[in-house]
Amino acid sequence: MTGRVRVQEAFKLALSIMLTFWLALEMDWDMPRYAALAIVVISLGTTGASLQKGVMRILGTTVGLVVGLTVIAVLSQHQWLALGFFCLYFLVIGYFVQFSPYSYAWYVAGFLPPLVWASAYGHGDLSSQTFHYATFRYLETTAGIVIYTLVCALLWPIKAGDQLKKVGAAFLNDVRDLFTVLCGDLAVDPPKKPEPDALQTSVAGRLSQMQGLFQAAYADTPSIQRCKPLWETARINTRALVDALALWHQTIADCRDLDPEKLLPGLSKHLATLDKRLERITALWQEDLVKGDPAKETEDTLLLKKRGIPVRKHTLSTLSHFDRAVFMNFLQQLKILEQATRDLLHSLRIIKGLDAEKEVSVSSPTSDPYESSGWEPQRLRKALFPVLCFIAAYFFWIYVNPPGGPSLPATVISISLSLLTTPISPVLMLIVMLVVMWTVVAPVYFFLMPALSAGFGLLGLIFVYTFVFGYVGAKSPALKLVPILLFVMMTGISNTQAYSFFGLAVPSLMLGLVLIIIAVVHMLWTPSRPERVILGSIKRFFKGCEKVTAAFAYGDPKTWEKGRILRKRYAESFLLPGVRQLAASQKHLDYKLFPDNDPDKVARLIAALHQVIHRFHALAIAFDQVGAKAPDLLNAADPITKTLREKIQSVFKKWARFKPSDTLEKERTAIEKIARNLESRLDAQEEDGFADEEGAEALYAVLGALRGLIQSMGETRESLSSINWGQWQRSRF
Incomplete structure (x- = not known):
């Protein structure tokens, strides 16, 4: 990310949060922090990724608030039944949050019900308080997401489709380089060339990056969204190509001593055809919709033609059965690689308008052979971790009544669920959050904010603060998320603003207890060494x-x-x-x-x-x-x-x-x-x-x-x- 882009992205983030607080203060909403929180967590590198995550947050908020209101209506007088329901609910949420394509929606739907329950606990007018919290939380979350989406769409939009084009081209160039290195390894005395390990790591990294960009591009690039089934086929074919290349690589060393050139007299010509096919795939990937070029059409027709690889059966028959088996395994993996390149070239030609759609079988996402299985026992074991954290925090609240009260178990489940997808040491998290809170947020809260006498000054402070950490956080998401998240959540900016030492001391103590509980459960539940x-x-x-x-x-x-x-x-x-x-x-x-x-x-x-x-x-x-x-x-x-x-x-x-x-x-x-x-x-x-x-x-x-x-x-x-x-x-x- 260039310096100019970093400034633009920080400006968009700061402007969105400032506008959100201005709207909330103007409309006298009492929970603007949730709107700002939504903006912070959905601010990603492309417009499509932010929009996609924003939709997931709204969807998760809808489900979470409905479940929370239902729990209040049915189980508000039964604390142990409520505990049992929450445990089962968090177990399901924790399981699906680990692998579902809607993982973030599952996460939001998981942590909101206990927050609804905690907001109403101890209030005399239970129904009124619960409805007020749910309504304004939903309203302000939606407002924040809409404002940030509009700002991203109007100011310097970064489309995921453009990023996909760049990353995909680099990925295909690496694939071709890796193929060239592997072809060199086929020689009996292979020449000294770069080791394929570094290229394989680069290919795997870019492939992983592409998988996320595909989903984001469906949201912000109309030309890709319109052809989503075809692009899904191309996405699956790229993964098939990488797998085929990796498996073929494994067979090369096995049969090098057999001299494959003697057994396959047309091997060099066949490999040259595969290289040309990869070159053509890279060229098509970088082009927009193109008109047919007769010369290229003729070349593509030859490249798409399925060719057999003649085998010298007489020479093959002289090999032992197991040497023959090694060679046949090599030949089979080469055929799979040939099929993978042909499928990818064919699907790209259809996307670019060079072939008719009916000429290729389009796989829907549900038929993705790389899609994870629905059942995995290990996921269930990991899903028990947030459940155990919640139970420990629940009993701690019941019998100790610490600062924060019922918000303690609600915060515990929010953080412990996030650890399922973003593993980090709870102790390290505690240290970082407390250091940032008292060295960054506290001086602003105690010294700068009370000195501001007008809304213009407060909004200016919000803009400058978020811009600085938005710019710094371009290199590391933690440098953006932690300072801004703590600022919007701990300062409690509203029209009834009040400043108190306990306003930060109590949340700091509660946060410390939350992370200590999580750390203890983590230490007991998982090996720490x-x-x-x-x-x-x-x-x-x-x-x-x-x-x-x-x-x-x-x-x-x-x-x-x-x-x-x-x-x-x-x-x-x-x-x-x-x-x-x-x-x-x-x-x-x-x-x-x-x-x-x-x-x-x-x-x-x-x-x-x-x-x-x-x-x-x-x-x-x-x-x-x-x-x-x-x-x-x-x-x-x-x-x-x-x-x-x-x-x-x-x-x-x-x-x-x-x-x-x-x-x-x-x-x-x-x-x-x-x-x-x-x-x-x-x-x-x-x-x-x-x-x-x-x-x-x-x-x-x-x-x-x-x-x-x-x-x-x-x-x-x-x-x-x-x-x-x-x-x-x-x-x-």
């Missing part, structure tokens, strides 16, 4: 590997479909969260306490686990294809592959229990015996002749992917052997 978190993550990962391996069973179509669903669920519940948590926790390790486990060893372990995930993904693709094309071949090989599957499960099971890492070596003899039996079976089948040549190739691809998984397990074993587990397991207290 990073090495313990790492051990739990590794155990979770290998437990998931054991479950995923068990799901590779085939008997009938129902069993196959059930296994496919279970593999996806286990990968999302165990493998991906486990390696993410491991990567996050290793940043907080004090390596001086663990001299045998240096950062390089931990990094190699994380890389090995990532490779296992890729190998499982490749195996799942090959397994599904052979199940669809040649289920009889799969069933015929199942007695042998079942034994192999059980051996692999046994290794993962022992690794999950931190048994000796040489477990794989102990099973190697049995695995080699199974491999010989499988080769004998394939020899006999080859002599009789395969009834389905395409099915046979798919079966070989499964065996190649399985061999790749076993090789990645060997690399994982080496990484596990280099770790001194005793140092991490030893108690420090």
Whole structure:
């Protein structure tokens, strides 16, 4: 973000908050802080993202206020029934806030009911107070969102569609560079080129950024919104392209010694076609609607043509069955990559008006293969955290009656729910908020605001304060959110303004108690030491590997479909969260306490686990294809592959229990015996002749992917052997 853009964004934020307070004071609204609060939290980098989050806040506010009013009407005289209802309600909210595309709406709907309940508690005219709070909270939240949206739309609008164009172009350039590096790796003696790891990290980062920009662009860019189903297809295809490239990368090292050029005489020409296709995709991405160019039309027709890759079958037949399997796995992943590039080029041509829409099958968002599964036990466990925080705060309020009264548990649930999506140390949060409150907000509240005798001066102060922190916060959202949020919430600006030391002291004490309660529950509910978190993550990962391996069973179509669903669920519940948590926790390790486990060893372990995930993904693709094309071949090989599957499960099971890492070596003899039996079976089948040549190739691809998984397990074993587990397991207290 340039300096000019930072000034413009800070000006828009400051102007919106100043206008909001002016309107509230002019109309004598008594809760303008909620309007300003809404503006602060929805002020994002693009107009579309802000509008989208504003709509989510209004939707969540509507649901939350309705639920809060219902609780007051039905359970106001039953504190323990109210506690039970809130616990169940927060459990549901905490579960869906972790993965729903409407996560922010779920969050707002979660923290508002206890605030409605707290606002009415202890008032004689219960119904009047509750209705007043709900009405003005809704009114002022909506007013703040409308004002900020209008300001963003009229002054220097930043459209997400333009950002998507820039980020997408950079993403596709990185993809093409990565493809070029991987093509160089195919040589028997590959030239020295940049390592693909940095490019893969860049590709993954830009892809993640693009996913959010797509949703924002639907809100602020009409040309993208009108073609939303087509852009959704393109979004899914970009993810498919990255996955295909990653899986193909895993197979390159496996078959490099086989010299793929000898087996595929047209490989270089085919790779050159893929490179041209990526170049054309990048060019189309950066263009607006274009008229057909005859030369480009002819070129695109050739690029979109599906071409087979001829295989020298005589040379292939000289390979052992397992070398043949490795090669077939490489060929299958290359075909998947070829299909992914062709699909993306085709969808972009339709978006740009070069092809008819009916010529491509459009996937709706609900058919997104990357969409998270609805059920995941680990999410339910995490959702219990805000529930436990609320229960602890509720009993603390009942039996201690601290400052803030019922607002204490209401504030606890608001912060604890936010920690589900934005993990941060409660202790660090407490320190930061108290420091900002007393070094930034308090001087303004005690010395500057009382000296202002007119509304013009107060509005000017609001504008300057928010502009300064809006500008500073362009580099770090926390530098914007924390000072402005505390200012609008703690100063209590209204037409009945009063200044008191206790006006800040009591909220500071309550905030301290809130974060202490959350910190205590967090410490008891989750392991606080990073090495313990790492051990739990590794155990979770290998437990998931054991479950995923068990799901590779085939008997009938129902069993196959059930296994496919279970593999996806286990990968999302165990493998991906486990390696993410491991990567996050290793940043907080004090390596001086663990001299045998240096950062390089931990990094190699994380890389090995990532490779296992890729190998499982490749195996799942090959397994599904052979199940669809040649289920009889799969069933015929199942007695042998079942034994192999059980051996692999046994290794993962022992690794999950931190048994000796040489477990794989102990099973190697049995695995080699199974491999010989499988080769004998394939020899006999080859002599009789395969009834389905395409099915046979798919079966070989499964065996190649399985061999790749076993090789990645060997690399994982080496990484596990280099770790001194005793140092991490030893108690420090």
